[in-house]
Amino acid sequence: MLQIRDASVTFPASDGSAVHALDHVSLDIAPDSIVVAVGASGCGKSTLLNAIAGFLPLTEGSIMLDGEEIDRPGGDRGVVFQKDTLLPWASVVDNVALGLKFAGVAKTARRERARELLDLVGLADFADKPPYELSGGMRQRVGLARALATDPKILLMDEPFGALDSLTRETMQQLLASIWARTGKQILFITHSIEEALTLGTTVVVMSPRPGRIVARFEAGFVREFAETGDIGPILSDPNFIQLREEIRALIHRPAGKGTLQ
């Protein structure tokens, strides 16, 4: 269980003023849920994720994971970045095994586990290749496998599929949904795409910029159906889906400075 309480992050801007990237945000991420944060560029989504990952200190408030305060990066929170951060000098399997290496797992054992995970993301045949011989989508799958290898309590994903073409993106969404259905891992997922948010989230939170706040929260169940059927078509044409999508779109495109919802 991840609990975010009144979290604020303020950056000093170059002109001396303060940027309220996050303003008193509270959010719970329960086990077995996928929380997707969606919002316009600059509304503090990455700031929120980086604070949970421990890359960024909070100015105010607290973040607790299973009752423990977060103040630095750690292996209990797996991160998948938008840009892949694989090590070019290590083979794909050793990249996936990196976290296990840090945890002191012996070489053969960690490679065996890494191969299982590569199998899970459908890249078993690429285990011994260097990462730069893989396509962007494949690298993102390796990044996902690497984050899963140490079995973290929560998975943090900052626009992981943002740079992918729409076909690859859909495959990756299917993969994530099926992995979630199998492992029940709690996930925080960040995206620009409202459709992606609704397809993947059990909970969708909408954020607004300046100051960065959560302005609305929706419960959605489409990901269960998606994980089962692997077919996005019927979901996209579901009247409930369309209604939610339009509601969220209206929220995001509402002109700034007109007050908040709720």
Next chain:
Amino acid sequence: MTLAADPRAVFTHVQPAPKLRRQLTNEPIKSVSSGTLLISTITLLALLALWFVATQLGWASPLFLPSPAEVLTQFHAVAIDGYADGTLIQHTLASLGRILVALAIGVVLGVPLGLLMGLNRWIRGTLSVPIGLYWGLPPLAYLPLLIIWLGIGESSKIVLLSLSTFAPICFSAQAGVRSVPAERINAALSLGATRLRLFTNIILPSALPEILTGLRIAVAAGLSCLVAAELIAARSGLGYMIMSAANFLSTDVVFVGLILIAILAFLFAIGMRWLERKLVPWKGKI
């Protein structure tokens, strides 16, 4: 000749041109480097031919420009009988020994200090001042000072050369550490890396390409310092041989020395390329 005999023959007329085919299959395109190799070889031969013609037609007096044949004869003579208190091999080994020792000192001191400077603000702030100060000076300007301090023996030359190889290696190691992408470090930390693991598994390999670039610069700086120092103060080495020959206007021996230094520089360049291929084959990827 029947087409059916060799099934591949049927398709020969639709196969793409060799150049195109090489791009279609994934084999590396070598034509770029071998293409320049051919051009460079031709240029080199043309220069040699020009040299030959110039001396043959007497464009310049042999005192200024000895003929290739004379240089070759001298080469042989210096190699066997020696010149300026040593054979060619001895002079070459003396020079080579100096630069290798200086490179070793530069690496042993420069890499760890550079890494520390990259990691720690205080060390960087403190050390960058003296290193920056002396690195800005032309080495030959402070060679006299080194000779006053250390005498005219080997030590003043080794110190001079080590100073010239140390700075580029140190600065590049520092730059290598500073250029590690923040996301790569964050990724490692969220995979549970300790500080030591972060350094050995992430920062050091990330900095390696930069360190090798620094080594390349160090080789060039060391070579130019080496010969200059030997011209001024030495009892052996290719620079010393060249200077002695020049004093007696033995231009042909000067040429022998120059050619050997050129060969030495060329071999170092090949060695560096080999080292990069061995250590950082992934350089520039991702």
